[in-house]
Amino acid sequence: MKNLFKLFSIIIIIIASNSYSFAAEKVKYLKTDWSFKGLFGKFDRASLQRGYQVYTEVCASCHSMKYLSYRNLSEPGGPEFSEAQAKAIAASFEVTDGPNSDGEMFTRPGKLSDKFVMPYDNVKAAQAANGGAYPPDMSVLVKARGGGVDYIYSLLQGYEEAPSNISLDDGVYYNKYMYGNKIRMAAPLLDGLVEYGDGTNATVEQMSKDVTTFLMWSAEPHLESRHQMGFKAIVYLIILTILVYFSMKKIWSRVESEV
Amino acid sequence: MSDHDYRPKSKVGQWFNDRLPLLTLANHLTDYPTPKNLNYWWTFGGILTFCLITQIVTGLTLAMHYIAHADMAFESVEHIMRDVNYGWLIRYIHANGASMFFLAVYIHIFRSLFYGSYKSPREIIWILGIIIYLLMMAAAFMGYVLPWGQMSFWGATVITNLFSAIPLVGEGIVTWLWGGYSVDNPTLTRFFTLHYLIPFLILGLVVLHIWALHVPGNNNPVGIDIKKPSKDTVPFHPYIVIKDGFALLMFMIVFAFFVFYAPNILGHADNYIEANPMVTPAHIVPEWYLLPFYAILRSVPDKLLGVVAMLSAILILAVLPWLDTSKIRSAVFRPLYKQFYWILVADVLILGYVGAMPAEGLYLLIARVATAYYFLHFLVILPVLGFKEKTLPVPLSITEPVLGGSPNLAAARNKESKIE
Amino acid sequence: MSEKKTKRRDFLFTATTAVGAVGAAAVVWPMIDQMNPDASVKALASTEVDVSALTPGNTLTVLWRGKPVFIRRRTQEEIDEARKVNMEDLIHPEKDEDRAKNPEWLVMLGVCTHLGCVPLNDKGDYNGWFCPCHGSHYDTSGRIRKGPAPLNMEVPKYEFVNANTIKIG
Numbered sequence: 001m002k003n004l005f006k007l008f009s010i011i012i013i014i015i016a017s018n019s020y021s022f023a024a025e026k027v028k029y030l031k032t033d034w035s036f037k038g039l040f041g042k043f044d045r046a047s048l049q050r051g052y053q054v055y056t057e058v059c060a061s062c063h064s065m066k067y068l069s070y071r072n073l074s075e076p077g078g079p080e081f082s083e084a085q086a087k088a089i090a091a092s093f094e095v096t097d098g099p100n101s102d103g104e105m106f107t108r109p110g111k112l113s114d115k116f117v118m119p120y121d122n123v124k125a126a127q128a129a130n131g132g133a134y135p136p137d138m139s140v141l142v143k144a145r146g147g148g149v150d151y152i153y154s155l156l157q158g159y160e161e162a163p164s165n166i167s168l169d170d171g172v173y174y175n176k177y178m179y180g181n182k183i184r185m186a187a188p189l190l191d192g193l194v195e196y197g198d199g200t201n202a203t204v205e206q207m208s209k210d211v212t213t214f215l216m217w218s219a220e221p222h223l224e225s226r227h228q229m230g231f232k233a234i235v236y237l238i239i240l241t242i243l244v245y246f247s248m249k250k251i252w253s254r255v256e257s258e259v
Numbered sequence: 260m261s262d263h264d265y266r267p268k269s270k271v272g273q274w275f276n277d278r279l280p281l282l283t284l285a286n287h288l289t290d291y292p293t294p295k296n297l298n299y300w301w302t303f304g305g306i307l308t309f310c311l312i313t314q315i316v317t318g319l320t321l322a323m324h325y326i327a328h329a330d331m332a333f334e335s336v337e338h339i340m341r342d343v344n345y346g347w348l349i350r351y352i353h354a355n356g357a358s359m360f361f362l363a364v365y366i367h368i369f370r371s372l373f374y375g376s377y378k379s380p381r382e383i384i385w386i387l388g389i390i391i392y393l394l395m396m397a398a399a400f401m402g403y404v405l406p407w408g409q410m411s412f413w414g415a416t417v418i419t420n421l422f423s424a425i426p427l428v429g430e431g432i433v434t435w436l437w438g439g440y441s442v443d444n445p446t447l448t449r450f451f452t453l454h455y456l457i458p459f460l461i462l463g464l465v466v467l468h469i470w471a472l473h474v475p476g477n478n479n480p481v482g483i484d485i486k487k488p489s490k491d492t493v494p495f496h497p498y499i500v501i502k503d504g505f506a507l508l509m510f511m512i513v514f515a516f517f518v519f520y521a522p523n524i525l526g527h528a529d530n531y532i533e534a535n536p537m538v539t540p541a542h543i544v545p546e547w548y549l550l551p552f553y554a555i556l557r558s559v560p561d562k563l564l565g566v567v568a569m570l571s572a573i574l575i576l577a578v579l580p581w582l583d584t585s586k587i588r589s590a591v592f593r594p595l596y597k598q599f600y601w602i603l604v605a606d607v608l609i610l611g612y613v614g615a616m617p618a619e620g621l622y623l624l625i626a627r628v629a630t631a632y633y634f635l636h637f638l639v640i641l642p643v644l645g646f647k648e649k650t651l652p653v654p655l656s657i658t659e660p661v662l663g664g665s666p667n668l669a670a671a672r673n674k675e676s677k678i679e
Numbered sequence: 680m681s682e683k684k685t686k687r688r689d690f691l692f693t694a695t696t697a698v699g700a701v702g703a704a705a706v707v708w709p710m711i712d713q714m715n716p717d718a719s720v721k722a723l724a725s726t727e728v729d730v731s732a733l734t735p736g737n738t739l740t741v742l743w744r745g746k747p748v749f750i751r752r753r754t755q756e757e758i759d760e761a762r763k764v765n766m767e768d769l770i771h772p773e774k775d776e777d778r779a780k781n782p783e784w785l786v787m788l789g790v791c792t793h794l795g796c797v798p799l800n801d802k803g804d805y806n807g808w809f810c811p812c813h814g815s816h817y818d819t820s821g822r823i824r825k826g827p828a829p830l831n832m833e834v835p836k837y838e839f840v841n842a843n844t845i846k847i848g
Contacts, residue, residue: 039520067334067337067338067341069719069722071718071722072341075718112722113719113722113723136532139337140337140531143523143528143531144528144529144531144532145528146528148528179541219531221340221341222340222341222347226347226348226351226519226522227519227520229348229519230515230516230518230519230520231519233515233519234512234515234516234519236698236702236705237508237511237512237515237702238512239698240508240695240698240699240702241505241508241509241512243691243694243695243698244501244504244505244508244695244699245505246691247501247691247692247695248501248502248504248505250691250692251497251498251501252498252501252502255295255493255498316710317710320710320713320714323713323714324713324717338717338719341718342717342718342719342720343713343717343718344709344712344713344715344717344718345709345712345713346713346717348709349709349710349713
């Protein structure tokens with residue numbers, strides 16, 4: 001058993017040292033209590049629904065979310081809008097479909113099976129409309145940034161007056177959490193920008209938290225089932241390990257040797 | 260071994276076994292005499308078999324949904340993560356499984372280094388193992404390209420460009436590898452094909468690896484030859500099976516923790532950005548398990564020599580049985596070797612660390628020293644140590660461990676030959 | 680005493696094996712289920728068809744769940760022919776009234792129930808459909824009348840959303 005502990009502590013040290021070596025970030029991100037962290041972490045449904053509102057009303061004018069479908073909005077583990085609500089949301093978007101029997105493309109109201117409508121037809125169009133900078137697709141954005149949710153949450157609140165020693169070009173803004181501190185996106189949020197249906201006060205901090213929660217879900221739509229299954233799997237493995245350990249002791253008791 | 264005498268009890272069994280002796284094989288595997296003093300470091304062979312099977316099964320199922328096309332690969336991975344039933348689970352097992360596989364293989368290799376398992380008569384087992392390790396690296400590298408994220412693309416670009424270091428034909432080889440003038444769709448499809456093929460090559464080599472193991476039998480912590488079967492051995496089933504099973508379950512708990520609670524911690528965030536040939540990520544690093552070799556590559560200022568150094572670092576292991584001149588296998592009885600062994604472990608960990616850091620300033624200096632020491636260990640320390648080292652007395656058998664006034668080595672040999 | 684010990688040991692081994700087997704089975708399921716239709720496929724389970732341009736005596740073929748669906752606007756003769764058939768003459772007895780709620784419109788999967796080929800329109804001995812693969816004849820209600828197919832062509836779940844639009848699925 002002693003050896004075993006040694007073994008596992010070495011494994012953990014190796015892993016820890018490796019993961020730390022990647023965490024080369026020096027900036028301290030703003031912290032908040034994310035409901036989805038931890039062994040039993042779950043999303044806050046109300047926050048997800050508010051986050052979706054912030055996304056559609058604010059972000060969606062520039063940022064696509066091309067891997068999401070409207071049906072996802074009513075699926076378990078997500079914002080869990082009712083199916084009727086999700087249908088209504090989908091129908092409020094014009095979707096290009098076709099070609100029809102005349103060979104022409106046409107538009108129709110969106111359906112649950114449609115992907116989120118994109119603000120621009122392609123990357124080039126997005127760049128042209130944004131002074132050459134491509135507003136990244138937001139579907140997996142949280143996983144595509146080193147600091148994850150904390151980074152996005154901080155960035156949204158990180159706009160400041162540039163220090164006097166930094167000169168900014170036109171269309172470039174100062175953000176203390178952005179890599180290199182220069183960002184092509186103007187501060188997207190300001191207090192009261194959206195009006196929450198549930199009466200929550202739409203402060204920049206609140207909106208940042210809601211939309212970041214929404215982005216976490218969009219990047220990891222199965223996070224809740226992952227946590228639930230993980231807990232069951234690990235409990236199961238521990239039980240089986242204990243059973244196997246005692247079986248092993250019994251079997252090895254036949255030989256005069258230490259296991 | 261008593262294999263030849265084995266007769267199945269039933270008539271049907273005898274009839275079948277005379278035509279295809281599978282039952283003899285099964286009997287051999289269950290009765291296989293194993294040293295009873297094997298410690299938990301010996302359970303990693305079984306764990307590695309589990310890793311290989313896990314990777315093959317999850318890989319096959321992923322291949323049913325993955326699309327190997329530059330325009331669709333990234334999207335198809337997202338499709339797996341979002342829509343395919345349990346797709347996220349299968350992909351996370353496969354992605355983290357690669358890391359777990361390497362974690363286990365490194366422990367397996369360093370166990371062998373500590374207990375001298377590579378020495379006569381087990382050189383072929385060792386060399387087969389090194390080939391398996393090389394193929395694992397190739398499979399892991401190509402597998403990492405498949406999601407077609409930024410790290411996939413730029414990792415592929417950097418690693419394939421290593422071949423351009425070869426004089427005269429280098430550029431031609433790189434173009435041939437790419438099937439174009441850059442890493443692109445033809446590269447992706449061929450990498451997918453090879454990534455699918457290699458695990459089966461590994462599987463075949465694993466069979467040979469185990470076959471070669473079953474000829475001399477297992478080495479053991481004491482490192483002495485043992486008679487089999489004898490009171491020093493136990494049958495593989497149930498003794499070793501249950502012990503391997505126990506260790507495997509402990510390993511699976513660690514594995515499950517990564518899959519369910521930190522599935523992306525060992526990966527790189529940039530790989531969730533779709534490949535873009537116009538923009539290189541700020542900091543290209545390979546997966547953690549390749550970092551020591553990456554550090555060696557970068558520590559040499561010359562392009563060709565860097566590649567040569569990196570390859571030699573791996574291939575030097577293949578000739579290790581002849582570089583180590585010591586007659587004693589286990590480090591338990593080699594006080595000096597034991598210290599150098601731990602220095603080597605530290606050296607490789609340091610190489611891994613600096614491999615993840617930018618190649619500049621102090622990091623580069625450390626990488627150079629560590630690289631030099633790595634080669635020094637194998638090329639100078641090991642050969643010399645075999646002649647100079649004063650080893651401790653080795654016991655006669657596992658059941659007679661040396662305590663107090665034990666016989667010295669010469670006496671022990673004498674006694675052993677008399678018994679025979 | 681020793682007997683008791685043996686029993687406990689047996690129980691331990693049985694429990695270990697049983698718990699292990701449950702886990703193994705639980706692991707197998709995701710590997711099987713991943714081959715079932717995924718969430719995006721299930722979401723496409725219904726499709727809407729505009730039938731305003733279809734004139735009597737013609738068939739529109741649309742793709743639904745990767746299979747052709749025949750939408751036939753039947754003439755009065757076809758309806759009469761389908762309705763007067765004696766149930767005893769049918770291999771798979773089904774009333775035309777049950778297959779086509781609105782007699783003018785026949786909606787069915789255009790897949791032969793023998794081995795899955797697509798039958799040809801307006802062919803065969805019964806003025807309905809004829810499967811070229813192995814010679815199955817279907818009548819004007821899509822019912823099997825002659826040949827190796829065992830069943831009538833399947834009527835999927837469908838509804839008229841409005842006078843011109845049929846929603847299949």
